[in-house]
Amino acid sequence: MAALEEEFTLSAVPLGAGPDGLLGVEQCDKTDQFLITDGGRTVILYKVSDQKPLGSWSVKQGQVITCPAVCNFQTGEYIVVHDSKVLRLWTNEDVNLDKVFKATLSAEVYRIHSIPGTEPLVLFKEGAVRGLEALLAEPQQKIETVISDEEVIKWTKFFMVFRHPALIFITEKHGNYFAYVQKFNSSVLSKYTLLLGQEENFVIQSFTASLDRKFISLLSLSSDGCIYETLIPIHPSDPEKNQQPRVVRSLLLKTVVSGNARNALSVLDQDHVAVLGPPLPASKECLSIWNTKFQTLQVSKELPQGTSGQLWYYGEHLFMLHGKILTVIPYKCEMSSLAGALGKLKHGQDSGTQTMPHFVNWETSQGYGLESKNSEPSKRILRRRTIEPSVQPEVPASQQLLSIIKKDSEKHIEIELRKFLATKRTPDFHTVIGDIAIGLLERCKTEPSFYPRNSLMQLIQMHVLSYSLCPGLMEVALEKTDIQMLQLCLQQFPDIPEAVTCACLKMFLSIGDDNLQEIDVNMESVSDYSDAVQDEKMEEQMGILQNGFNPEEDNCDNCDKELSKKPQKTVEETTSCPVIPKRAALLNAVLHSAYSESFLLPHLKDIPAQHITLFLQYLYFLYLKCNENATMTLPGIHPPTLNQIMDWICLLLDANFTVLVMIPEAKSLLLSLYKFVKSQICICSELNKIEVSFRELKKLNQEKNNRELYSIEVLELF
């Protein structure tokens, strides 16, 4: 009995799905992982059981992904096409789609197909098909036109037929549908024409196909709401003759959905299909599972927020857009019994239980003699495969990797490491990772030219390393001035010694702006601080500050006056961030790191005075920013908190007090910092008073309610 389980959504990340929904959902080489391509620029890799994205890649502004990303099951790479002609290949480790392998093709791609066990196929809009490897070997090769002028590919599917790949695609021209079957073992393209017969005025809305021994069972959902089955032979009886192959189209299910809506169809197994669409013209959209053998509705689930009329089915999961959110409904089908199958049919129509065969004229034409040149057993050796070492199964993978680390090239180590990390995690995973990191670092020490940056980054990103597991890592990074790695370490390691934190800080402050611009830094913690609008806001804020307390009562008249004298100047000083955003991101990483005051202070003394001033300026700037809103927080994803900022200001002042007092550059900064703090204190004392009054008020209120031993009250129950 087929059953739909409780649905769940894949993160609430709003997919950039346009009115046409998603481009596609594709399987990945790892179970449970799926590539989702939205209608715009983004490809997201989801782990479905965890309901969370593992990675996300976007093409540049202005580029548009035109065909869903797929995974090459042989190499583990992902492939996507943007702007119809540009092919991109990348792996999990790549961050930026702009920098990955790129191939510009000579013709527009309709789709890339990839299924386990064979190399991916590229189907061009003109109907030609190429193997990926052949295409990559010669990207600019000429692509022939297979289908006629105004013919448009409507739908396509890729199968493995007895270990030989076969591709079916449906085209449409002036309301006529054609089916093409391309087989790659014999390089034969067969074409069938579908005449719609009486149902001519009905548009076919959705196709799906499955393999049924010697036939491809093509199911189509027409706009009259019925599902038709067409059996297309895999092996044309005699392809050489110009006879028309006979194909039969039969009505499979009657009126499962109301037409005129965006409906979708997917074959689940031999006997079950999933249909997406409103069962009645006025009703909400439903996902229904039909048993085609018994013609019964097995289960149905209402999707009140509407769908995009798209449905994907992989393994045990049905994917669809419910509202704007990608929803996954696990589907299970146990052994069906007749009684169970008959149980849920809602509209008991007598005639419905009998299939009504419709013999439809399928006008077949002799296959266009497509000179197929694609499926020569991949000439180009797969790029990843070449370097696969001879694996000795006895040695544990980690030992093997360690020995590779000792002698092989950086590139090779990187590849081997990636392979190792892809395997299942053992309980001692973190110690193994630590060993690998130490192995890498040891070689770094002995071989000055050896610096396996990518491998180290990869290890850090496993989220299991800590400073104590690989003690030399940050020192090496400091030595090599690897800012990006240092930032990553600061973000990931919970146990960095204060000396190292301080060394990082020193480096972040001293590195030149030009150098920084070239480095790729994680900018998560920095939001756009430097808005032009901020000027205005600041002024307003200052106004509020002055109204916040009563100068007569307070003893900070001086500062008040001073503040009111030249608020304009303070505004100018503080509204622009004193450091460039990249440096800000790095400094934020330092602010976030854990430290112990007494251990940090001595190291802070070593930082040159002008850097201290700069850092203090930056902290002052953050502090002002914090005070712009009531919650005292900075905008952004993971910004430094007010407490962190205050703590660091105190630390810097403590450590470098005499220096700061002495140097003239710091004078104005310290003065404005002092003024600002003082004005804050004034506000706080006022707030204190208000708080006391409110507390008393609250107490009075409570007492009134609670102290009476007896009262009669009015209560309304809702």
Added chain:
Amino acid sequence: MGEFKVHRVRFFNYVPSGIRCVAYNNQSNRLAVSRTDGTVEIYNLSANYFQEKFFPGHESRATEALCWAKGQRLFSAGLNGEIIEYDLQALDIKYSMDAFGGPIWSMAASPSGSQLLVGCEDGSVKLFQINPDKIQFERNFDRQKSRILSLSWHPSGTHIAAGSIDYISVFDIKSGSAVHKMLVDRQYMGVSKRKCIIWGVAFLSDGTVISVDSAGKVQFWDSATGTLVKTHLVANADVQSIAVSDQEDSFVVGTAEGTVFHFQLVSVTSNSSEKQWVRTKPFQHHTHDVRTVAHSPTALISGGTDTHLVIRPLMEKVEVKNYDAALRKITFPHRRLISCSKKRQLLLFQFSHHLDLWRLGSTVATGKHGDTLPLSKDADHLLQLKTKVSKMPACLRSAVQIMFSEDSTKLFVASNQGSLHILRLLEGSFKHLHTFQAQSGTVESMCLLAVSPDGNWLAASGTSAGVHVYSVKRLKLHCTVPAYNFPVTALAIAPKTNNLVIAHSDQQIFEYSIPDKQYTEWSRAIQKQGFHHHWLQRDTPITHIGFHPKRPAHILLHDAYMFCIIDKSLPLPNDKTLLYNPLPPTNESDVIRRRTAHAFKISKKYKPLLFMDLLDEGTLVAVERPLDDIIAQLPPPIKKKKFGT
């Protein structure tokens, strides 16, 4: 649902007695609790911690020790020098026996459960044999100089440890003589205290004796050599209680500062066999002395002067992280202490030794939701009735529960032998009408009664068997509602329909039609759909059920933290709907309001709620007992210096 005038009553001056002893029975998963006024309560930990049995106390019977023996037998001993065994079926004292050793301070049952030791004021330790019907004195051990405050058996039953003042003795059971005498240091942080009282001892199977004393120490002794092994100073005040788990891998102590410390036997280093007792977790759930602790396989149980019974599950022992893993704090009895005369607007409060009668006030004003109305007449305290023993007919001497019929012509009495008596009330006298005998083979007392408003039906329930319904007219058993796994917490019969509403301790509610002898459609419907998970997760039982005089579809129920009016005509809530919506629906259209409305109308405005009922169709009475008022009447706790005060 409608608007009600609520008489909010806070003058019920009820103060629960402090907890003196707790004893956990592993076999039945029950907990016996004795209070300073001699009350003994039995909690069924499997039935949602329901207080299923209750033995009223007496000022002459202050219990100092409580223990289970021979499986399910419960003994207590106290300062009157008597050992008492309780009859758990009849809810009565089976017998009491003088130990002739002066006030008894401690008692312990042997690991086999066949012997009982008591420690007396005169320094004697007395051994009793537990026979099937009674206990029998066997012999005295060597008399000590001062009172025996604590006792513990070695798990093999060959030795005992006895805590006295300033020393611990180890006795050999066979010879009855003291093997070792271990002197406890009187010094407390350098200052010599007058005396060091050993409040508790525990004898472990490896021969270790753990003692807790008035100097704030937890000490480990080697009973073979009589030497001190280790000392933990855990408190600035007395450590008053100790309990060890059955596996002897953890124990718990309670201090006079209200803190409970958990000690665990942990490996010194990972994967080494050497183990060490380590103080792992402190819990501060009490404000006053923790007089007693118990250690169930999955929880730490503590009680003390602040009257709360606290059950703190050990998260590492809990397999399923469900609502049972939450901390429980039981303060109020799981039974009704208040009854109400609706017509005359009177409230009767039940205290342990007296009754208070109050008349409710009145108002002429009206108001809207949330208003407090001006009183035209305040509530009056009419009279106080003290207990007075006078000549009573035999059937009334040991009543567990009494109830009047609606028209006050009949009195129904549940006696402790499982029988029910009906008495006719006449001017100044009464006449015995009939006795419903207990079902054959059971002597279980009926502790809940309900009578139908027309006086024709009487429903009675014990703690385990089902609810019996008797016809008062024909004087015979009408039917028995099928027994359910969980004890009944409240019973009531609806007017007109004669539907019996039964609330169980697992928060299930059944409605049973007495005339039809079957569950009603509504009851079947709600059982089929299941209750809302939030409803099932409440941790106090329903203690009273009432009905709306005009609307037969309405049932009023309450527990200590909410009351609920069930409107049977509305759809039942499912797990997706919001069960409790504290805010009045604002700016929502009528349609939405109607669509989201469900049968359970809940208010949590009044808490802790001890009683609630409908006086008439628009008036409710709610009796609250704020915890602050109880705390104000307790002795002051030990003052602890807090930073900044």
